[in-house]
Amino acid sequence: MNPFVTVWDFFGRLYHRLASPREFYKISRFTTPVFGLLFLLLTAAGTYLGLFVAPADYQQGDSFRIIYVHVPSAWLSLFIYMVMATAGAIGLIWRMKMAYVVVICSAPIGAAFTALALITGSLWGAPIWGTWWEWDARLTSELILLFLYLGAMALYYAFDDRKTGERATAVLAVVGVVIVPIIHYSVEWWSSLHQGATVFRAGGPAMPSSMLTPLLLMALGFTFFYGYCLFLRAQNMVLHNERNSRWVKDLINELE
Amino acid sequence: MSAHEISAADSHGHCLAANNLACQRGERWLFEGLNLTVSSGTCLHVIGANGSGKTSLLRMLCGISRIDRGDITWQQKNIAGNDDYFSGLAYLGHKDGLKNEFTAAENLEFYQRLNFENDPAKVDEILAEMGILACADLPTFQLSFGQRRRLALARLLLVPRPLWVLDEPFTGIDQAGRNLIERLCVEHLAAGGILILTNHQSLRSGPLKPFLNELEL
Amino acid sequence: MSAHEISAADSHGHCLAANNLACQRGERWLFEGLNLTVSSGTCLHVIGANGSGKTSLLRMLCGISRIDRGDITWQQKNIAGNDDYFSGLAYLGHKDGLKNEFTAAENLEFYQRLNFENDPAKVDEILAEMGILACADLPTFQLSFGQRRRLALARLLLVPRPLWVLDEPFTGIDQAGRNLIERLCVEHLAAGGILILTNHQSLRSGPLKPFLNELEL
Amino acid sequence: MSPTQKRRFTIVAIILLGVGLATFLALRAFQENIEYFLTPKQVAAGEFEPGQRYRVAGLVRKGSVSTLDDGVTHRFNVTDCKFDVTVQYTGILPDLFREGQAIVANGAFSDTQTMIAAQVLAKHDENYVPNEAADAMMLAQANACDDATDSVSY
Amino acid sequence: MTNTFMLYAMREWQLLFRNSSTLAQPLCFFVIIALLFPLSLPAENALLQRIGGGVIWVSAVLATLLSLESMFKPDYHDGALEQWLIQPRSLTLAVVAKVFSQWSATGLILTLFAPVLCLTFRIPVEQIWVLFVGLLLGTPSLTLIGAIGAALTVTLHRGGVLLAIIILPLYIPILIFGAGMVTQSAQGADITGQIYALAAILTLALTLAPFAIVGALRATID
Amino acid sequence: MTNTFMLYAMREWQLLFRNSSTLAQPLCFFVIIALLFPLSLPAENALLQRIGGGVIWVSAVLATLLSLESMFKPDYHDGALEQWLIQPRSLTLAVVAKVFSQWSATGLILTLFAPVLCLTFRIPVEQIWVLFVGLLLGTPSLTLIGAIGAALTVTLHRGGVLLAIIILPLYIPILIFGAGMVTQSAQGADITGQIYALAAILTLALTLAPFAIVGALRATID
């Protein structure tokens, strides 16, 4: 059998399963605990390696260890927005209900990670740079991202009609995505106070693997945490949205 | 007057159909599984109590409201993004789409130009036919309620359109005006047009009777 | 319901009169030398084509519009600045005086408090009587056109007022609603109230017939 | 092409053209230095106005750091390896401040050469190095200007 | 196509001239800023001169933001917008025409009068040019981006604060480049970078915003 | 009597909270001024500090002026105002309540938040007090006087510019005393004179403006 067709077929079926709230709910019943578990394992390993095994930095000493929170949360703040924008576009183009759920449920998680990146960054900047805030390109654009997340949430809740709110929020998510490349490339485009890329740079990471491994573990762990929160919130939302449908009523009857 | 031209252009007839249509407002489903077909020369009178969803249905049929479930077709083609459909549609709702700042004539002229025409003489003719020529140069906010409604209805005469969707067209219109509009509707239908309207009084005793279909929501 | 109390308070009857009234809009005189007297238990139906000045007359009678010539009296006293008159008057025009931002109940509650009362239970009762209790907590802009008009009319039931001035009260109201309002009007008139209204259909065949006076503009 | 196809084609063409042009312009923009720093070279040439506020970026010149008698006022030279600017700053310096470190000083010029800084910020680069290799790195950093032949921008 | 654009643009202009409250706002801003700022600050030329550019940019952002509320709302409430939705004419072009007219009544007026204002602030001629070019490139982007927010909140009865929350973050880059340009040119620095940046934002906004606005309108109007 | 006042005032407040676009304006002003002014001026504390008072006063005038347009217009257009005219309740009290609520949503908010703003402008504490007292005395007069203009232009479809033209000249004295106070106190001069002047204007406005507003409404509504 043509492998391309098989893969295509697989994704096609996955798409259809995810597109249906009921199928999504079934899948997420399984994935949510798995994601939660993976999150716990990976972050535990990452924390241990990062705090106790990784060597101190030659300049910053132990205070560099805040990197293990700052960088994963900063990465996720960008990643989640990309997920939101993609889901928003899918929802608007293919009118897929679940895509909107992803948009709405991701926003507060993304906002939390953005806030975390800002806070840890400030805490880190105070001793290292000598200031906790500058109107520097990276910092300003990350702050704008936080406002965008908050704006998306506010917009959704402003509508009485859920479906209208979903679509409006999706439009905003798609429009706001221009900020992501700006944040990412800001350190190259401006002579920023914030450092350039350490990990994903031409010529390999500027960091020994003893420091890098915990960072990647933490990043992966945080990503699973996002997945965990997303599925949890999405489950709730699906149940709420579909509370008048047969399958949800059956589900409730089963519980009782 | 203008209605005659439709039949010349489309002797084969038109057909608007809705399949399994549903409308949700808040948590309530106003209607579900609604099927309807309206074809050339028929008038569909949507009947229902206040708040039963007549306006919502009409707005769905015009492609203004989101369709919660089901689909609507015009000549077997879905109406979403269907230019053919929208060039054949005229809609008048509770909101009249008139600008208070413009005079009556200016308002009509804008809609005329929107319809790819530019003929001030015809605008005056239409205003005269609707009995509001005297108000042509008054700013719209100075018109009486009925005059305003007449102005909104005057849009129907700008260019011939096979499908008229009218939400309570007789609101605020006096008896003479009502007769006039009924006559226009009859001409429109006789020429092969389609008319979908709501009205709180029965139309069975009026001139629209021969064309009438009723849909109770 | 509420109308009965009026007669108890004022068994001697009321009288609204206009002498030699004239109204000018732009350069045109809509009417001149108009005389009218309406007294307890009578309904004045103002008739006229669109733009003939019905609304203008009603607004003058309510003391909203400037009086160009002539004068209007209530119990032989001029209405200008006459608190006695204004505590007896309820007016509903084309503009409904409802705030989109408020819920239906809140809108009614405000007008209730304006009338020196504060009784949420009564508000619910009135909403139920008008058939819009289900919409009590919807923001007014979500109401259907007819529900909105019903809400505006609900104001009449808040406190008993001897004089009702209604400009096309049946606009957008379904048949059941119309029957209801006609019944309320009859009760109001039977209890000695005065009703001045406009409507484009004749009222001669309805329940208001026994009280009817017509004034053609 | 049908009218619908034609319209889609036009839209796609417009979007591609617009986004392309925007990218081009953006890249051009970032070739220019958007955030304005006064270079030590410009200071040496006297291209500034006394009283105006400027930002100067560069390395801390090896051996130029001194602390005045009050204990909190520091003087040091900021260099692009060729030209120097003297900076005077009263306050606590950031942890990373050391010889050869890239810094940004923010302030106005009192006389022709000395900047009275209101703020001194340290720039951390993208390198993370374990403590074991620290001495070599520090040495390399402190001597960053040793084999530079021309102005270096930071 | 040009026809559709011109048709809507002419209508908007006519409306603007009839309904001067929209037209009044930037003018108000200017009179107030030109008259009242010098009145209410310590009388000192150097001070006025230094803040002039920033003040004008902030007032441009304010004027744009406040004019957005009335961009689609009146047309939505009187039903004109739903008539546009069901025309066989391109809604995108209609929207572009609307944005263009809106800009011409806020951003353009601001830009054209800015030099006059600069005189009351005693800003030197070279910087007047910088400001002028900056505003000319920046204000259309402000209106374009703002219109997306206006379209998203058109059906909301409590849209005011929300509109500002959604839109302000997107305005910050424009303001930073625009106002930064004036400050830098006062310091004798090169400003081509900012001009390119503003131009890039403008081209991006011009190509993408109209589609976003139409999408937003279709998503929210019901 | 208090009842009538409270009734209308409560209604206005409820509306303001529902319809945040009115409430948003002063907030917008503040966010923009607090965030964007420092972003768009040369980054210098001394500069910000010197212009802070003037900026806040000008923004108070702007916020008041722009909020006037929506003071009576919505009530006029939906027919609420004509209902008020035919109530046996005092229209004067209704108007006073309206002005009061309007002020509380613009002038008062501005006054209360001004100290916060002063902090971002790094204005010293003594001057914050001066500014606060000045705004507290000045902003009610701004709204009272402005409401007369709003009532005169309520029926006009092109009222915007007219309103500004009518009202601005009357605002200038208030602004001169109010902003002058801040400048003078920064120089260490005495400011009791200005306080008396602002208080005199306020008492005059409080006693006469309500009647003027009612007269204007009765004269224009038809």
Ligand code: HEM
């Ligand atoms: C409030 C202050 C800060 C903010 C808002 C901030 C924001 C960010 C963001 C958004 C990223 C992700 C960039 C991307 O993936 O494209 C990032 C990455 C990073 N930040 Fe920060 N940051 C701050 C302070 C700091 C400080 C003080 C340091 C250390 C000196 C630091 C070190 C890093 C590192 C090492 C990375 C990873 C770079 C890479 O992608 O390899 N950040 N920061």
Ligand SMILES: Nc1ncnc2c1ncn2[C@@H]1O[C@H](COP(=O)(O)OP(=O)(O)OP(=O)(O)O)[C@@H](O)[C@H]1O
């Ligand atoms: N400012 C004005 N200038 C000139 N004409 C005006 C002005 N205001 C109103 N009119 C005209 O006054 C007339 C009376 O309007 P009015 O609203 O009283 O009529 P009506 O009898 O209530 O009509 P309808 O049945 O349509 O409600 C209308 O013809 C209107 O055009």
Ligand SMILES: Nc1ncnc2c1ncn2[C@@H]1O[C@H](COP(=O)(O)OP(=O)(O)OP(=O)(O)O)[C@@H](O)[C@H]1O
């Ligand atoms: N966002 C919303 N949330 C809840 N209910 C809503 C919403 N929008 C509209 N409705 C309700 O939907 C119903 C349908 O309104 P619609 O305007 O279609 O009625 P209608 O049949 O045209 O009535 P009318 O005869 O009064 O014009 C109304 O009961 C209204 O209250």
Ligand SMILES: [Mg+2]
């Ligand atoms: Mg309806």
Ligand SMILES: [Mg+2]
């Ligand atoms: Mg009338």
